[in-house]
């Protein structure tokens with residue numbers, strides 16, 4: 001079954017994730033790109049931090065490390081530095097990469113380490129029950145912002161592109177686009193950051209009035225548009241910058 | 243035609259919502275994990291949309 005997902009540990013399914021969680025779609029897109037680019041356990045390593053999406057590493061037939069909270073990027077940089085021939089991926093959450101791990105993002109970006117970071121941005125700490133993250137939009141009601149978040153969301157795009165690195169944005173609805181963005185990131189030797197907008201109904205969508213993960217996912221179809229040849233992506237725009 | 247691994251299905255409805263031929267339904271029974279699972283009906287055109295969207299990789303599209 002699922003011959004095109006040869007790097008997936010089918011026997012470990014179903015995943016621990018909620019019905020309709022975008023994390024499963026990110027894994028499938030990533031595996032399909034890896035297969036078409038001949039990335040496999042001989043030449044590829046994957047690292048994740050803590051959070052729901054951090055579990056990704058355990059479902060792949062690759063050498064992988066599920067690191068401490070926030071520390072996926074430095075571990076990946078260490079692997080790449082020790083063995084530059086390896087393709088090194090990070091798959092982790094907005095909380096993990098932008099909050100507790102934010103300082104590592106700044107410096108990996110400054111050092112332009114050739115690792116491919118896939119940030120699954122559901123705009124919330126999903127695993128721990130819906131606390132606001134640096135990627136939670138202003139005014140949003142969450143467990144820790146009952147009167148609405150008072151702060152602007154972090155501008156990851158500006159951080160990554162200020163050092164002329166690769167930045168792309170896609171969503172878990174736009175799967176072909178997501179695959180293209182991951183492929184595109186492999187064409188350059190700089191630090192690469194792919195922000196994948198994802199859904200978390202229990203932790204985030206419920207308080208916004210959604211009734212399921214699939215409703216949130218279908219909403220991405222309406223909210224986001226694909227853009228080409230842009231030098232900056234607005235909040236509702238998908239595409240890549242280099 | 244499609245084959246659904248019902249024990250892996252979580253009943254998220256992504257396949258149902260994205261089938262252009264409206265040929266997947268949710269069962270009235272639950273699987274071992276307690277989820278109402280997806281079942282296929284007649285009329286499939288093998289477009290693969292459902293398999294693409296399933297986050298749990300439980301749909302296989304069989305050739306005619």
Ligand SMILES: Cc1ncc(C[n+]2csc(CCOP(=O)(O)OP(=O)(O)O)c2C)c(N)n1
Nearest residue numbers: 051052053069093094095096124125126127
């Ligand atoms: C040092 C440390 N602090 C706090 C936690 C609790 N914790 C676990 S996951 C998480 C946030 C995860 O959010 P995100 O990275 O966005 O992943 P998601 O669950 O949304 O996929 C936190 C704060 C922890 N495990 N370790």
Ligand code: SF4
Nearest residue numbers: 017018021052126200
């Ligand atoms: S809590 Fe949110 S992020 Fe975690 S598995 Fe459920 S839907 Fe996905």
Ligand code: SF4
Nearest residue numbers: 261286287289290292
């Ligand atoms: S292959 Fe296409 S037509 Fe057949 S069940 Fe799936 S989505 Fe529907």
Ligand code: SF4
Nearest residue numbers: 251252254255257296
């Ligand atoms: S998309 Fe997959 S998990 Fe969701 S209902 Fe359909 S078969 Fe089940």
Ligand SMILES: [Mg+2]
Nearest residue numbers: 093094124126
């Ligand atoms: Mg998150």
